Amino acid sequence: MAKLVTSDYSQTCGKVYLPSIPKEILEYSIPSLGVTGMIRGNQIVITSETITSIASYVANFKTNGSSVTVDGTEQISGVTSNSYAAPLKYIVTGVDGSTNEYIVQMVAPRVLGAGSLRLWFKADQLTLNNGDGIATWSDVSGYGNHISQANAIQRPVFLMNQVNGYPAAEFRSSITSRMDLSSGAVGLYLTNSGSVFFVMRLIDTITGGITLLNLHGGQGREISINHPISQYLVCRNGASCAIISALPISKAEFLAVGSVQVLMTTAREYWNGSLKGQVPVSYDYSGGLNTQFSLFREWKFRRRFSRGFVF
Incomplete structure (x- = not known):
């Protein structure tokens, strides 16, 4: 027996390896809403931009199980x-009886905001060529809080086909990239309750962290990511962060x-619609003015956004 083993020079040493049994969800959509799921590993995210309440829906899917x-x-x-009121657990079974699990979650901005959506910026609403700088970005919330950047050097860049065929805005690494609404904001009362959501691809952070959103630089709400472990922060600008x-x-x-922040009591963090954490907060935003807004300010790193919305 020892001779047989040592004289077997095949790559598998005489063993036969079977290929993994197919049991995947390859495509996922909800035709009645006109939306296609974003599949990342074993998680599928459905984003509906129109519904104001989440109900039951029929999905189309393609599987090799x-x-x-x-x-x-x-x-x-x-x-x-x-x-779809709660995440769905799909179990795909292969021909050998083995299984694979997928979590399907629905994200609906107008549901999360309880009808109070005030800012909404979508990269797929931009009519630009790949690599163009973004000079203006229209707010599709219905309140006309459009943003712009007059300085060509500071404009984010429009990139096509970044995720599921959708484009994204890239905020570049070598210089500060930002867009602003300097005056005339409608409905952006800096009260203590508020929700902010981004679809984003973070590349890196630097010492001092980065700012995603700034409502009134001196007194209002700031959403940031710290350094080096990329934690999500809800701050009062110039005061402190949670x-x-x-x-x-x-x-x-x-x-x-x-x-999602509730009054001066709690702040909750969500990833793809799933609650990741909750902490008590006590920051008072009521002193902020309703005139200044900066979106996606950054320092020396790359970040790509396909859409974001604020309530």
């Missing part, structure tokens, strides 16, 4: 209806990340 179930109920593409989850934000992949 032998069957798909949710809570023990067989799923048939284009037929089976599920409620680290919500102490979980580092993933780098080099698109993620829907944001926060």
Whole structure:
């Protein structure tokens, strides 16, 4: 036997390795809403821009597994209806009986904001060529809080086909990139409650951290990411910040990340619609003025956004 083993010079040493059994969800969409899911690993995120309440929907999906179930109920593409009020756990079974699990979550800005959406910037609303600087970016919330950058050097760059065919705005690494609404903001009362969400791809951070959103530079709310472990911060500019989850934000992949603050009591952090953490806060934003707004200010790093919204 020893002779047989030592004289086997094949790469597998005489063993036979079977390929992994297919059990994946390859495509996912909800036709009635006109939306396609963003598949990242074993997580699928559906973003609906129009609905004001989350209900039950029929999904179309493509799988290479032998069957798909949710809570023990067989799923048939284009037929089976599920409620998306909470994340759904899809179980894909292979022909050998092995399984693979997917979490499907729905993110709906107008639901999260309870009808109070005041800022919404979407890269797929920009009609630019790949590599163009973004001089103006229209607010699609309905309140006309449009932003711009007169300085060509500081403009973010429009990039096509960044995630699921959607474009993104890249805030460059060598200089500060930012867009501003210097006056005339509508409905941006700097009260103590508020929600902010971004779909973003973080590349890196630097010493001192970075600012994603600044409402009134002297007194208002600031949303930042610290350095070096990329924690999400909710701050009062010039005062202090709250680290919500102490979980580092993933780098080099698109993620829907944001926060919900309730009065002067709590702040909650969400990733792709899932609650990641909650902390008490006591920052008073009521002294801020309703005139200044800066979006995606940054220092020496790259970050790409496909869409963001503020309530």
